[in-house]
Each structure stands twice: as C-alpha cells, then as structure tokens.
Amino acid sequence: MNRKLAAAAAILGFAINGAAIAQNEQFVPANFYWVGPYAPGGSGFGGGIIDYMQMLNERDGGINGVKLTWEKCETEYNNARGVECYERSKKKGPTGATVVHPLSTGITYSLIEKATADKIPLISMGYGRTSAADGRVFPYVFPLITTYWSQATVLIKFIGQKAGGMDKLKGKKIAFVYHDSAYGKEPIPVLTDMAKQYGYELIPLAVPHPGNEQQAQWLQIRQAKPDNVILWGWGVMNPTALKAAAKIGYPRDKIIGAWWSGAEEDVLPAGSAAKGYISAGFNAPGSEFPVMKDIKKFVYDKGKGEFEDKSRFGSIYHTRGVVAGIVTTEAIRLAQAKFGKGKPITGEQMRWGIEHLNIDEKRLKELGASGLMPTLKVSCMDHEGSGLVKFQQWDGAKWKVITDWMEPDRKLVREKVEADASQYAKEKGIQPRDCSKDAL
Amino acid sequence: MLYREAGQFKSTYAQDQQIFPILQDRVAVAALLVVAFIVVPIVGDQYWLAALITPFLILSLAALGLNILTGYAGQLSLGAAAFMAIGAFMTYNAVLRIPGIPILAAFAIGGLCAAAVGIVFGLPSLRIKGLYLAVATLACQFFVLWALNRVGWFSNYSSSGVITAQQMSILGYPIATPAAKYLLTLSVVAVLALAAKNLMRSATGRAFMAVRDMDVAASVIGIPMMKTKLLAFAISSFYCGVAGALYAYCYLGTVEPEAFTLDLSFRVLFMIIIGGVGSILGSFLGAAFITLFPILLSVGSKWIETLLGIEMSHAVVSNTEAIIFGSLIILFLIVEPLGLARMWQVVKEKLRLWPFPH
Numbered sequence: 042m043n044r045k046l047a048a049a050a051a052i053l054g055f056a057i058n059g060a061a062i063a064q065n066e067q068f069v070p071a072n073f074y075w076v077g078p079y080a081p082g083g084s085g086f087g088g089g090i091i092d093y094m095q096m097l098n099e100r101d102g103g104i105n106g107v108k109l110t111w112e113k114c115e116t117e118y119n120n121a122r123g124v125e126c127y128e129r130s131k132k133k134g135p136t137g138a139t140v141v142h143p144l145s146t147g148i149t150y151s152l153i154e155k156a157t158a159d160k161i162p163l164i165s166m167g168y169g170r171t172s173a174a175d176g177r178v179f180p181y182v183f184p185l186i187t188t189y190w191s192q193a194t195v196l197i198k199f200i201g202q203k204a205g206g207m208d209k210l211k212g213k214k215i216a217f218v219y220h221d222s223a224y225g226k227e228p229i230p231v232l233t234d235m236a237k238q239y240g241y242e243l244i245p246l247a248v249p250h251p252g253n254e255q256q257a258q259w260l261q262i263r264q265a266k267p268d269n270v271i272l273w274g275w276g277v278m279n280p281t282a283l284k285a286a287a288k289i290g291y292p293r294d295k296i297i298g299a300w301w302s303g304a305e306e307d308v309l310p311a312g313s314a315a316k317g318y319i320s321a322g323f324n325a326p327g328s329e330f331p332v333m334k335d336i337k338k339f340v341y342d343k344g345k346g347e348f349e350d351k352s353r354f355g356s357i358y359h360t361r362g363v364v365a366g367i368v369t370t371e372a373i374r375l376a377q378a379k380f381g382k383g384k385p386i387t388g389e390q391m392r393w394g395i396e397h398l399n400i401d402e403k404r405l406k407e408l409g410a411s412g413l414m415p416t417l418k419v420s421c422m423d424h425e426g427s428g429l430v431k432f433q434q435w436d437g438a439k440w441k442v443i444t445d446w447m448e449p450d451r452k453l454v455r456e457k458v459e460a461d462a463s464q465y466a467k468e469k470g471i472q473p474r475d476c477s478k479d480a481l
Numbered sequence: 482m483l484y485r486e487a488g489q490f491k492s493t494y495a496q497d498q499q500i501f502p503i504l505q506d507r508v509a510v511a512a513l514l515v516v517a518f519i520v521v522p523i524v525g526d527q528y529w530l531a532a533l534i535t536p537f538l539i540l541s542l543a544a545l546g547l548n549i550l551t552g553y554a555g556q557l558s559l560g561a562a563a564f565m566a567i568g569a570f571m572t573y574n575a576v577l578r579i580p581g582i583p584i585l586a587a588f589a590i591g592g593l594c595a596a597a598v599g600i601v602f603g604l605p606s607l608r609i610k611g612l613y614l615a616v617a618t619l620a621c622q623f624f625v626l627w628a629l630n631r632v633g634w635f636s637n638y639s640s641s642g643v644i645t646a647q648q649m650s651i652l653g654y655p656i657a658t659p660a661a662k663y664l665l666t667l668s669v670v671a672v673l674a675l676a677a678k679n680l681m682r683s684a685t686g687r688a689f690m691a692v693r694d695m696d697v698a699a700s701v702i703g704i705p706m707m708k709t710k711l712l713a714f715a716i717s718s719f720y721c722g723v724a725g726a727l728y729a730y731c732y733l734g735t736v737e738p739e740a741f742t743l744d745l746s747f748r749v750l751f752m753i754i755i756g757g758v759g760s761i762l763g764s765f766l767g768a769a770f771i772t773l774f775p776i777l778l779s780v781g782s783k784w785i786e787t788l789l790g791i792e793m794s795h796a797v798v799s800n801t802e803a804i805i806f807g808s809l810i811i812l813f814l815i816v817e818p819l820g821l822a823r824m825w826q827v828v829k830e831k832l833r834l835w836p837f838p839h
Contacts (some may be wrong), residue, residue, distance in 0.1 A: 075794070075795035075796050075799070076795065076796050076799040076800065077799075080796075112783075113795060114779070115779060115795045115798065115799055117799065120733055120736070120737075120739075120740050121536065121732075121733065121740070122775075124531075124532065124732070124733060125532040125533075125536075125776060128527065128528045128531050128532035129528055129532060129780075131528075132526075132527075132528065146641070147643075147737055147739060147740070150641075150643050150645075150735040150737065151733045151734060151735045151736070153735065154645070154734050154735065155734060158657075170641070221630060221739075222642075222737060222739045223641040223642055223643045223737045223739070224641075226630075226640065226641045226642045227640060227641045229640060230640045247630070250739060250742065461640070465645075468645070468647070469645070469647075469648070470648070
C-alpha cells in the first residue's frame with residue numbers, strides 16, 4: 042500500500058514539476074529510427090541534430106534563454122509508425138511541435154497534408170517531395186538545401202564532366218540502381234528527360250526493400266555493360282550493391298552514389314570492395330569544424346553525447362544531422378527576432394522563420410560551420426534555398442571531397458517542380474499563395 | 482451473478498437464433514456502440530482518434546477479412562496486405578476517373594476489385610492446400626506490389642508512385658477532421674462486422690466451416706468446393722480491400738505501395754493468431770493487441786525512464802517488442818490456439834456460474 046502511495050505521489054510530483062518547468066522551452070520532436078535496416082542513417086542524423094541542440098543548451102543556455110527540448114520517438118522508417126509519432130509529438134511542449142524532420146520520403150508524403158492542416162512546418166532536408174520546393178503550393182513543407190531532382194541533374198553533369206563534356210554523353214549507357222520506393226522513384230522523370238536531352242541510354246533497375254538481395258540486378262549490369270552506374274540506395278542496400286559490383290568486377294569508380302548512399306556506414310561494411318566509389322553529398326564530414334569542436338567540448342566531454350560509439354562522431358550522417366540542427370535553430374532564432382525574443386515560438390511563426398532563412402558565408406563562419414554546408418537562402422517561391430551538391434570519393438579509410446559545390450540545372454528542375462506542384466494544387470483544390478504578399 | 486441467463490426464456494425460433502441470445506450481451510454491445518459512436522468522438526483527443534483508434538479499427542477490418550478466409554474457411558493466406566493495396570489504389574482510381582462518385586461507392590469499387598483479384602489467386606486453392614497455398618498467396622503479395630509499382634496507370638503516373646487520397650465528403654458534409662474520419666471508419670467497420678457475423682451463421686458460413694474442418698467430407702455431403710472456396714477468397718479480399726481503402730483515406734492520407742509490404746500481411750496474420758482464429762471478436766482483440774501494444778510499450782518506457790531514472794535505449798524498446806511478439810505467438814499457438822477470443826469465452830462461461838460453480 043505504502044509503495045503504491047509513494048508511486049502515485051511520485052507521478053503527481055512529476056506532473057506538477059513538468060508543468061512548472063515547461064514554460065520557457067522550445068520543443069522539437071526527434072522522430073527518427075534507431076533500429077532496423079535503415080538505423081545507421083536514422084541514428085546518425087538523429088544523433089547529430091540532438092547533439093547540436095544539446096550543445097546550444099549547454100553553451101548558450103538555449104536560444105535567447107529558451108531551452109531546446111526534444112523527445113525521441115521510434116518510427117522504424119515505417120509510414121504508419123511515423124504518423125503515430127507525429128500525432129504523439131505535435132501537442133508536446135508549451136507551443137507544440139516546432140518543426141518535424143520526418144527523415145523518410147514516405148513519412149514526409151504522409152505528413153504533408155496533416156502538418157499543413159496543423160500548421161507545423163516539415164523540413165525534409167535532402168529528401169521528400171521535390172515539388173514542395175514550390176512554396177506557393179506547399180507553404181509548410183521545406184525540402185531545404187537540395188532536392189532529389191537537383192541532385193539528379195548534378196549527377197549527370199558530374200558524369201558528363203568526367204567523360205570530358207556533356208556532348209560526350211551521347212550514346213553512353215547509364216544504369217540507375219534504385220531503392221524501389223517513393224525515395225528511389227522520385228528522380229526517374231528527370232533522368233529520363235535528361236536522357237532525351239543528352240542522348241544517353243538510361244537503364245533503370247529496381248531493388249526491392251530492404252535491398253540485401255541484388256544478384257539479379259548486377260547480373261543485368263554485367264550483361265548491359267553500362268558506362269556508369271548511379272546508385273540510389275539507402276541503408277543496407279548500399280554496401281550490398283558495392284559488394285555485388287566487386288563480385289562481377291564492375292569498376293567501383295564508375296559507380297556514383299546519391300547522398301543517401303555516401304556515408305561511412307554505407308562503405309565500411311563493404312570493406313575493400315568500396316574503395317574508389319564516388320558519391321554525392323550536401324554536407325562535409327569531419328570533426329575539425331569549430332562547431333564540431335564545440336559539440337565535443339560541451340556535450341561529449343561531459344558524457345552527454347548521443348553516440349556510444351565515438352568513432353561515429355563527425356561522420357557524414359552525424360554532420361548532416363548537425364546541419365539539420367543549424368537550419369532548425371537558425372530559423373527559431375529568426376522567428377524569435379521577429380515575434381519576441383526569449384519566448385517560445387509557434388509552428389506558424391517557425392514557418393515564417395524558415396521561409397526567411399538566409400545563411401550566408403558570414404553567418405556560417407559565425408556558426409563555425411564554413412565548408413560544412415552550402416549557403417542557404419530560402420524564399421516563398423523557393424523552399425529549396427540552395428541546390429548545391431559536392432562529390433566525394435572513398436579512399437578505403439575516409440571520404441575525400443573531390444569537387445567544389447556544383448550547380449544543378451536550375452531551369453529544368455524549376456520547370457518540373459512548378460508543373461508537378463500546379464498539378465498537385467489542381468488535384469487538391471489549393472489556391473497557390475501570392476508570394477508578393479508577405480503573410481504570416 | 483451479473484452474467485446469468487436464468488429467467489430468460491425463448492419462446493420462438495427467432496429469439497433462439499438471434500445474434501446475441503443473452504440479454505446482458507445485447508446490452509453490452511449496445512452500450513459499446515453508444516460509447517464508440519457518441520462518447521469517443523466527444524472525449525477522445527486528436528492523438529487518440531487519429532493515431533490509435535482509427536488504425537485499430539481499420540486493421541480489425543483487415544484481420545476480420547483474413548479471419549473469414551483463414552479462420553472460417555481454413556485457407557491459409559499471406560496476401561492480406563496485397564488486397565489492402567488493391568483496395569487503396571483502386572479506390573483512388575475510382576474517385577479520380579469517375580467524376581462525382583460517392584466515396585462509399587468508391588470504397589465498394591476498391592473492395593470489389595480486390596475481390597476479383599482474390600478470386601484469381603484463389604484458384605490454386607482448388608488444387609493445393611495448407612503451406613503450398615500459403616506460398617501461392619505469397620506470390621499474390623509480390624505480384625500485386627510489383628504491378629502497382631511498375632504500371633503507372635495505378636498511381637496516375639505519379640513520379641514517385643505515391644497516391645494522395647482525395648478529399649472526401651458524404652452528402653455534402655466534408656470528412657476532414659480526425660473525428661469525422663473516425664466516425665466514417667467506425668460506421669463502415671460496424672456494418673461489415675455485423676454482416677460478417679451474420680454471414681457466419683448462414684448456410685454459406687457453415688459451408689466455409691465444413692470445408693475448413695474436412696474438405697473431402699464437405700464435398701461428399703454436397704458442398705460445392707469451387708464455389709465455396711472462391712467465395713471465401715472473394716469475401717475475404719473484399720473486406721481487406723475496403724480496409725486498405727480506409728487505411729489510405731482515413732488514416733495515412735498518402736500511401737505508396739511500400740505501405741502494404743509482406744510485413745503488414747504478417748502483422749494481420751499475427752492479429753488473428755493472437756486474437757483468435759475463426760472468431761469475429763478475435764479479429765478485434767488481436768488488432769487491438771498488435772496495434773496498441775508497441776505504442777503502449779514505447780510510451781510505457783518513457784514513464785519508466787522518468788519514474789525510475791533509468792534510460793532505456795530505443796533499440797532495447799523496439800527489440801523488446803519483437804521479442805514479446807515472438808514469444809506470445811509461440812505461447813498462443815501452444816497454450817491457446819484459439820487466441821484471446823477463446824480466453825474471453827472461457828471467462829464468460831465461468832461468469833455464468835459464478836459465484837457458485839457447482
């Protein structure tokens with residue numbers, strides 16, 4: 042009996058306590074995944090964003106005195122679980138969920154309508170629905186930094202450059218090995234359009250989820266002998282592909298990966314089979330950036346870091362999560378400057394903040410993140426904000442950046458984005474916003 | 482004491498054959514419906530309605546569909562999710578291509594298309610049984626997802642293969658809020674569950690059970706094998722198809738074929754194993770258990786963390802879920818093959834005699 046009473050008292054005390062401290066806080070849900078075939082990406086990215094927020098709390102006491110809080114929810118990269126986590130987290134904290142990073146193209150698709158109705162912005166950084174870059178139709182969705190279609194154009198550009206000019210692409214064969222989901226299928230229209238433009242032959246090869254069976258696909262590659270292979274994989278599919286390529290003797294430096302195929306976790310399990318493999322990226326790895334040093338000093342040295350395995354510190358997924366943290370907190374900062382410093386902001390105000398983000402070289406330097414990410418300028422028309430992509434090569438021990446930031450084919454991408462967005466608007470009966478009016 | 486039927490006399494055949502012959506059951510079911518239709522939408526907040534109860538009801542319907550085929554007619558199937566996918570995608574196409582179609586008619590079209598495919602993939606059941614039939618339905622699972630992924634027509638040539646549910650309205654009333662979607666789901670599920678309950682008490686249902694218990698004997702006493710088995714496939718697929726349509730329209734809103742993988746088929750199968758094979762109630766109990774338990778576990782782990790100050794890693798919680806499910810399925814198969822529904826029945830029988838068992 043006594044024990045029961047004590048437990049009840051403890052619960053009650055916790056509830057009161059929780060209510061008392063939950064005033065000056067900004068809640069950011071951490072709906073990622075720590076188990077399953079995609080756990081390396083989910084835990085790395087999630088670890089990065091949480092580490093960055095923890096660092097701000099420890100170093101600066103939050104943002105203008107508003108502490109950042111978060112709560113983890115396991116989505117397992119599964120749409121239904123992702124929706125459940127979203128519903129669970131959207132009312133937490135004094136102002137509800139500030140912003141959601143779904144970290145899954147499928148979950149992003151499932152949340153677009155729900156989040157727009159709930160006035161909670163979605164940031165799908167480097168994934169999600171590309172046409173959401175048209176902010177007139179998708180006010181609450183931000184495929185920040187760069188999208189799949191931008192990446193697809195840069196990949197073809199890179200292959201063209203390596204061949205010695207875009208005109209050299211004529212008659213070439215490019216195999217496209219992709220994860221058979223919304224994520225993998227998204228770039229196909231752009232790749233086929235470019236195939237018509239540049240005269241290369243595209244060989245699409247689907248790999249079913251989760252991607253640990255690829256014998257058949259690589260046999261087809263052996264038969265077709267493509268000049269290049271674009272690997273658009275995710276999770277366990279990536280090392281499997283590299284091993285399969287090694288088995289049929291396909292040269293690894295002819296395989297160009299997407300940015301979700303280019304992390305340490307994607308190449309290490311393949312061992313020596315991965316050497317020479319090239320992949321795209323929109324963030325640089327490394328633990329020497331000033332911001333990473335701060336995370337080391339204020340978070341890891343105090344034993345509050347997210348990773349138990351310290352070798353993952355500064356890996357690609359980790360710094361990508363840090364970039365997500367920077368983007369999120371910079372938008373909060375901006376929204377606070379407009380709507381009241383030192384107060385938690387709502388999702389609606391956060392939306393304004395993200396839409397007016399302008400992270401230039403100077404700001405990147407102040408943040409200690411020069412070279413970690415490209416500059417970013419978001420607007421109502423353009424929810425992507427950058428589009429720049431870098432390439433890196435695995436030398437057997439670490440990723441080496443081999444190009445500067447490369448520009449996408451903006452005209453082609455924008456045309457397709459607007460066409461797709463206006464079709465969506467028509468299907469859904471959405472009246473696109475007028476971007477000349479700066480509404481909240 | 483409370484649950485005793487003494488004094489309840491049945492003087493007509495109709496009374497003897499009603500669905501719930503015991504007064505207390507009738508009262509309980511009526512109370513449950515009142516609570517579900519009136520109290521829950523008023524009391525339940527958005528999280529409960531949109532993230533817990535609606536998916537529970539939808540998966541109950543899918544489990545019910547599989548239970549008709551596997552539990553009542555004895556045909557093992559691993560294709561429940563494929564039929565759900567057909568229901569979802571064909572409902573989308575019906576709304577897209579037939580202007581002004583009422584949403585319920587579109588659900589029915591989705592269900593009927595699933596039923597048609599179900600009949601085709603049910604044909605092997607005329608020749609093969611048991612495990613071999615399960616493999617044939619497995620082929621259905623892979624074939625359907627392959628077709629939905631490859632044939633652009635199904636997703637209206639969407640570049641990513643994703644379909645987005647159109648807005649719904651019934652008689653001009655928009656179905657947009659979680660409460661409205663819940664009520665729509667509940668109405669569909671309640672009507673179909675009642676239909677299933679009645680079906681199983683009819684000649685058709687008895688024919689299903691005869692086929693399940695021994696198909697040679699059933700054919701000897703004159704039950705047409707082909708008609709009965711194909712009918713079971715058709716009805717079961719129809720239920721799964723409608724469940725899939727609800728899954729897309731009332732729950733996720735936007736779906737890709739990957740939402741209906743083999744994983745979901747297995748989950749639906751686990752629902753009927755844990756809930757009760759060959760029981761309407763079991764479908765609901767199993768669905769409740771399988772959908773709500775992982776959420777309970779993850780919310781519960783938070784409570785444990787704050788109360789005891791132990792940090793539980795996500796990997797531990799998620800793996801615990803897999804371990805508990807696995808052990809429970811083995812446990813149920815050994816100890817109570819008829820599942821939670823049978824346990825409930827045992828309790829009811831005990832209650833009838835309580836407090837004087839002799």
